[in-house]
Amino acid sequence: MQLHQHSMSETISKRYFQEIDNINQYIGVEEFFNIESKLIFEIYHLESAKAKKSLHELIDILSIRFGKQVIKIVRSYFSVLSSIVARKLLDNQVPSKKAFAFNIACNDMIENQMKDAEFLQFADDLIDFFVYFIADRKQPTFRHQTVNKVIMFINDELENDLTVESIANNFHISTSHLSRIFREHVGITLVEYLNVRRVEESQYYLRHTNKSITSISDQFHFCNQSYFTRIFKKYTGVTPKHFRDELHHEFYRFEMNDAATEAKDEKENEVQNV
Secondary structure (H helix, E strand, C coil): CHHHHHHHHHHHHHHHHHHHHHHHHCCCHHHHHHHHHHHHHHHHCCCHHHHHHHHHHHHHHHHHHHHHHHHHHHHHHHHHHHHHHHHHHHHCCCCHHHHHHHHHHHHHHHHHCCCHHHHHHHHHHHHHHHHHHHHHHCCCCCCCHHHHHHHHHHHHHCCCCCCHHHHHHHCCCCHHHHHHHHHHHHCCCHHHHHHHHHHHHHHHHHHHCCCCHHHHHHHCCCCCHHHHHHHHHHHHCCCHHHHHHCCCCCCCCCCCCCHHHHHHHHHHHHHHHC
């Protein structure tokens, strides 16, 4: 065993020094990790257009180095990138089981959904998925910490049958107090926010799985498919079926701003302008 390990170490070392000798002939390779760092920053800050451009730049560098083997290498790199993003999710306090599931799902998509002839389009789709997932996991920054904790709790438990009462009980506060502080800071009621998050999450299942609309409606605890369709159209402008069939429809995303802070700023501006 030790002899085998020693032999393997020598083989890897030899290959490494061969690559060091060869690498100077490939233009742009030295920028690879700088661009990759920029890419991770862009993904983490939800800058999907910039991230797609950076990933294409990385693919160009890989193409220069690996030529006809580039698709095989790109496939491997997409898996590496998924692992890097999964670790970023852990840094953002995503439960480890969800980060692990994210990594497995990405690798399954790369292995089974990526077509060689469409690898550049797949790169863009992968970035969209990264940004979509991270957007749901960004730490909220409302001034009221209970509101922040409630939002993160909803993110983690969204596929359970959440109600205002069950959430209030989890945080040992009254439903009236929870409803008041939530609307005061988020700008919509907690019931509305639950529907918003269910619609946001259901979009992924409509676009990227073969689950029936009825099954997705049940998964997110809408009382029936008709109600799911009505709420989905309210926020996205289209029915679940149209969203699934017409791929040009962009994902709906609720913009969260601290309504209490904005109201305070507006009041201060009014006072200053008097």
